[in-house]
Amino acid sequence: MIKLKSIIKKLIVSSVILVMGIASANAQVNNIIPFGPGGESDVTARLQQKYYKEMFNEDMVIQYKPGGGGAVAWQSLNSEKNDGSLIMGANLPHIIMQPIANKAKAGYKTSDLNVFTFFHYTPDAILVEASSPHKTFKDLAAFAKKNPGKLTLSGSGTYSANHLLTIQLEKAGIKATYVPFKGTGAAVQALLGKQVEGSAGYSTVASKQGTQVRMLAVASEKRLPAFPDVPTFKELGYNIVSGAYRGYALPKSASLATKKKLSDRLMKINADKNFVKTMEAGGYVVVNIGHDQIDKFMAEQIKINESIAKTLGLIK
Amino acid sequence: MTSLLADFLSALSLINVSLAFVGVMAGIIIGALPGLSATMAVAVLVPFTFSLNPSSALIVLGAIYTGAIFGGSWSAILINTPGTPSAVATTFDGYAMAKKGDGDLAMSISCMSSFVGGMVGVICLALFAPPLASISLAFGPTEYFWLAILGLTLISTLAEGDNIKSLIGACLGLLLSMIGVSVVGGDMRLTGNIGFLNSGIEIVSAMIGLFCIPVILDLTSLKGKHLNESETPKSLRLVECFSIMTKNKFAAVRGSLIGTFIGILPGAGGSIASIVSYGEAKRTSKNKDNFGKGEPEGLVASETANNATVGGGFIPTLCLGIPGTPPDAVILGALLIQGIKTGNTLFTQQSDIVYTFIFGLALATLIMLPLGLLMGRYAYKFIIKVPKEVLIPSIIFLTIIGSYSIENSILNVYFMFFFGLIGWVLNRAGFKASPIVLGLVLGGIAEQGFVQAYIIGNAQEAIFTNYFGRPISISIISMILVGLFYPTLKEKFFKKKVLIND
Amino acid sequence: MIKDKISFISSIVFFILSGLVYLDATTLSDFAAVFPLAIGTILVFLSILLLVRSFKLEIKIHNDSVLKLKIILLVIVFFGWIYFLERSGFIITSLIAFNLLVLINCENKTTIKQKIFFMTAGTIFVLLLYFGFKNLLQVPLPEGLWFRH
Numbered sequence: 001m002i003k004l005k006s007i008i009k010k011l012i013v014s015s016v017i018l019v020m021g022i023a024s025a026n027a028q029v030n031n032i033i034p035f036g037p038g039g040e041s042d043v044t045a046r047l048q049q050k051y052y053k054e055m056f057n058e059d060m061v062i063q064y065k066p067g068g069g070g071a072v073a074w075q076s077l078n079s080e081k082n083d084g085s086l087i088m089g090a091n092l093p094h095i096i097m098q099p100i101a102n103k104a105k106a107g108y109k110t111s112d113l114n115v116f117t118f119f120h121y122t123p124d125a126i127l128v129e130a131s132s133p134h135k136t137f138k139d140l141a142a143f144a145k146k147n148p149g150k151l152t153l154s155g156s157g158t159y160s161a162n163h164l165l166t167i168q169l170e171k172a173g174i175k176a177t178y179v180p181f182k183g184t185g186a187a188v189q190a191l192l193g194k195q196v197e198g199s200a201g202y203s204t205v206a207s208k209q210g211t212q213v214r215m216l217a218v219a220s221e222k223r224l225p226a227f228p229d230v231p232t233f234k235e236l237g238y239n240i241v242s243g244a245y246r247g248y249a250l251p252k253s254a255s256l257a258t259k260k261k262l263s264d265r266l267m268k269i270n271a272d273k274n275f276v277k278t279m280e281a282g283g284y285v286v287v288n289i290g291h292d293q294i295d296k297f298m299a300e301q302i303k304i305n306e307s308i309a310k311t312l313g314l315i316k
Numbered sequence: 317m318t319s320l321l322a323d324f325l326s327a328l329s330l331i332n333v334s335l336a337f338v339g340v341m342a343g344i345i346i347g348a349l350p351g352l353s354a355t356m357a358v359a360v361l362v363p364f365t366f367s368l369n370p371s372s373a374l375i376v377l378g379a380i381y382t383g384a385i386f387g388g389s390w391s392a393i394l395i396n397t398p399g400t401p402s403a404v405a406t407t408f409d410g411y412a413m414a415k416k417g418d419g420d421l422a423m424s425i426s427c428m429s430s431f432v433g434g435m436v437g438v439i440c441l442a443l444f445a446p447p448l449a450s451i452s453l454a455f456g457p458t459e460y461f462w463l464a465i466l467g468l469t470l471i472s473t474l475a476e477g478d479n480i481k482s483l484i485g486a487c488l489g490l491l492l493s494m495i496g497v498s499v500v501g502g503d504m505r506l507t508g509n510i511g512f513l514n515s516g517i518e519i520v521s522a523m524i525g526l527f528c529i530p531v532i533l534d535l536t537s538l539k540g541k542h543l544n545e546s547e548t549p550k551s552l553r554l555v556e557c558f559s560i561m562t563k564n565k566f567a568a569v570r571g572s573l574i575g576t577f578i579g580i581l582p583g584a585g586g587s588i589a590s591i592v593s594y595g596e597a598k599r600t601s602k603n604k605d606n607f608g609k610g611e612p613e614g615l616v617a618s619e620t621a622n623n624a625t626v627g628g629g630f631i632p633t634l635c636l637g638i639p640g641t642p643p644d645a646v647i648l649g650a651l652l653i654q655g656i657k658t659g660n661t662l663f664t665q666q667s668d669i670v671y672t673f674i675f676g677l678a679l680a681t682l683i684m685l686p687l688g689l690l691m692g693r694y695a696y697k698f699i700i701k702v703p704k705e706v707l708i709p710s711i712i713f714l715t716i717i718g719s720y721s722i723e724n725s726i727l728n729v730y731f732m733f734f735f736g737l738i739g740w741v742l743n744r745a746g747f748k749a750s751p752i753v754l755g756l757v758l759g760g761i762a763e764q765g766f767v768q769a770y771i772i773g774n775a776q777e778a779i780f781t782n783y784f785g786r787p788i789s790i791s792i793i794s795m796i797l798v799g800l801f802y803p804t805l806k807e808k809f810f811k812k813k814v815l816i817n818d
Numbered sequence: 819m820i821k822d823k824i825s826f827i828s829s830i831v832f833f834i835l836s837g838l839v840y841l842d843a844t845t846l847s848d849f850a851a852v853f854p855l856a857i858g859t860i861l862v863f864l865s866i867l868l869l870v871r872s873f874k875l876e877i878k879i880h881n882d883s884v885l886k887l888k889i890i891l892l893v894i895v896f897f898g899w900i901y902f903l904e905r906s907g908f909i910i911t912s913l914i915a916f917n918l919l920v921l922i923n924c925e926n927k928t929t930i931k932q933k934i935f936f937m938t939a940g941t942i943f944v945l946l947l948y949f950g951f952k953n954l955l956q957v958p959l960p961e962g963l964w965f966r967h
Contacts, residue, residue: 038645
């Protein structure tokens with residue numbers, strides 16, 4: 001008798017939980033981030049998540065699928081649902097450089113990804129620690145010219161945007177030694193701990209670290225509103241405009257209507273003044289590349305990155 | 317001073333206390349499930365925190381974090397599988413105790429140890445955050461390299477009898493850690509053209525496979541129960557637990573300090589803390605032969621260390637904006653969205669948020685003690701009674717759903733399965749899991765530290781001084797040498813003393 | 819002649835493994851090759867030590883005896899569970915596999931009544947966790963490729 005009672009109790013509890021579980025599922029779009037939590041892709045997606053819910057009354061569920069610098073997720077995109085219930089983060093230069101650098105090992109081709117929008121980019125930047133003797137980029141460049149190779153710059157990974165920045169600087173006559181670290185956090189740690197002279201990073205590092213670092217130059221077209229005192233590389237005479245673009249892709253078989261719907265929604269978020277303000281405060285540059293401009297934009301980017309790859313010897 | 321009192325009181329607000337309570341409970345359950353790590357637990361909760369004010373958000377995230385790190389010990393004790401990677405060293409003695417029939421005692425010890433470690437971590441966060449943060453900055457690639465070497469010398473202590481096989485196991489672990497894209501050089505290494513391995517060995521599925529699969533295979537093939545029931549299943553064995561804790565108070569404090577310290581070093585996490593603390597305890601203990609067979613001191617060492625990394629990890633996170641441990645990276649992201657700027661200004665300009673959070677974290681750790689003991693007792697009683705026919709399929713089910721959830725990929729499940737089979741075969745051939753895990757966890761740190769130190773030293777044209785001339789590195793190297801040669805030194809020194817007395 | 823057969827075989831295996839590591843290292847750039855070569859060399863050294871030792875002495879490993887049939891069945895169902903997970907969907911595969919495993923692990927003395935009880939409890943457990951993971955933890959468990967239109 002007692003056994004039956006306890007079984008019934010357990011059944012009731014389980015059914016309650018079951019019902020709760022079923023009930024909490026509703027209309028939503030899954031946003032798969034090809035990296036681990038906490039990075040730029042995650043932070044910007046979370047910001048979008050907030051506005052998405054407010055504007056369209058739908059949940060944007062963020063999931064992580066890290067691995068291979070994004071490759072693991074990108075390899076799997078085309079086997080996912082194509083009805084618009086799933087979008088995946090897409091990053092430049094990664095989706096162009098990885099297939100070039102790793103060829104078949106990358107597991108996907110750039111053309112496999114049905115990218116439909118880019119909504120911001122983080123320009124590359126050179127930063128030093130706040131107490132560094134190098135007050136301006138000119139100081140740094142002079143130091144490098146006098147002591148070629150002695151200028152150590154930390155950055156995240158090899159063949160990443162950080163690494164490519166140092167290569168562009170080398171082409172412009174500034175010979176530095178690039179020290180790769182595992183992730184931006186480790187690279188920034190080395191910078192703050194003065195293990196290296198400077199860091200090749202993104203503008204978002206300057207925003208995150210505040211007064212602990214000094215951004216000496218930024219690789220955007222115009223000065224960033226959050227950092228009006230920091231000159232662009234262009235102003236300083238170096239033709240370096242680069243950074244990491246972030247956007248989204250759908251499975252290849254997704255319909256044009258689905259592409260348009262999602263692209264329009266994300267562009268609408270981009271148009272919100274508060275969204276832009278929060279992004280800019282964090283060092284992000286909002287760009288509005290929707291599904292109608294995407295093909296032209298991607299073609300340009302492929303050309304740019306292929307020429308960099310040629311310099312690196314990755315393509316013959 | 318009055319503002320501190322105000323922060324203390326606001327931490328005790330109804331919302332914050334309920335958040336701490338719910339957070340700890342949810343964290344324990346999620347941490348106990350293999351495959352669901354503390355990072356995942358925190359990540360799932362982040363969207364819910366947007367509607368909360370910053371300190372409440374921090375409190376609930378911190379509560380879930382600390383609960384999960386403790387919860388990981390449950391599956392470590394009951395099914396030899398670390399629920400979170402930070403509980404890996406808990407399996408060494410926790411499971412052995414459970415097999416002997418002391419599982420409930422192990423659960424209680426783990427709870428108390430997690431409490432002690434967590435509190436020490438929070439206290440260090442509250443009182444010593446800025447100076448500890450500067451110390452963490454002084455650790456560059458060279459120091460990380462020597463620290464990893466120090467950790468690797470523990471192989472000899474973790475070895476049980478067969479030294480050569482332990483060293484081979486460690487080498488295997490080191491090689492496994494190199495699979496994937498190398499940080500320096502960008503090459504794809506040791507993947508044998510298996511695309512899945514491009515991102516390296518995923519540590520959680522590796523641990524599930526290595527620790528849990530052999531247990532399942534043994535369970536299914538051997539007669540007899542899974543765990544022996546304890547003689548007094550009704551009580552929590554609190555008195556016994558308390559006396560064990562006081563007996564091992566030195567190990568508890570040392571473990572907490574080791575954990576806090578490793579927590580402040582970004583890139584090292586709970587898993588390294590628990591292994592290093594365990595190894596150190598075994599090396600210096602009087603009962604070293606009992607380690608691995610159910611020695612409570614080992615359990616204390618492991619669980620104090622991993623919960624101390626919670627408080628310790630918040631130090632670089634809040635002071636420098638650099639995440640101390642993987643869950644901290646998620647929490648940092650959540651803070652950024654709330655508009656909180658981390659860094660040295662956080663403690664001065666927004667001290668209300670910080671101190672309310674610190675009090676809240678202390679509160680969550682406090683709540684974890686009775687809650688953990690109570691929940692643990694029910695969990696233990698329940699698992700003990702489950703018959704093998706249902707237990708084995710349930711564990712298998714958990715390993716599948718758990719390893720799938722890590723990256724939402726079936727590939728990790730396959731990997732967990734095959735790695736587990738290999739682990740079982742190796743186990744039967746005499747190669748234990750602990751050296752392999754040690755190599756796997758420390759390999760990346762050792763290699764990156766070595767190569768980065770070389771590049772920097774080379775650029776400064778001072779390679780030798782970069783490796784051997786830095787003050788902190790010198791102290792670490794001395795610790796390595798002492799650790800390796802202490803036994804023989806002790807003999808010589810002891811002999812000398814006797815001669816003098818004569 | 820060989821005192822410790824298992825160590826002998828193991829040493830050969832690890833010797834071959836070091837060879838594979840050396841092979842892979844030839845494709846790598848300087849920096850990336852340092853550690854693999856270093857560890858590979860240590861491994862060669864240790865393998866030779868183990869090989870020599872296997873002729874001289876045997877360190878006994880305490881392994882309990884094992885029921886081969888049950889293990890083989892378990893491994894097959896375990897693998898099948900994973901293999902079919904994405905094809906026939908999470909719920910169906912798990913329910914079938916779980917209950918199969920219950921039956922495999924039943925001993926002779928388990929009554930039919932007990933078996934049914936175990937299988938019902940198991941089914942509830944599977945469903946509970948399925949909905950918990952799917953909706954509370956937002957994990958996208960496989961729906962089943964066979965059923966996709």
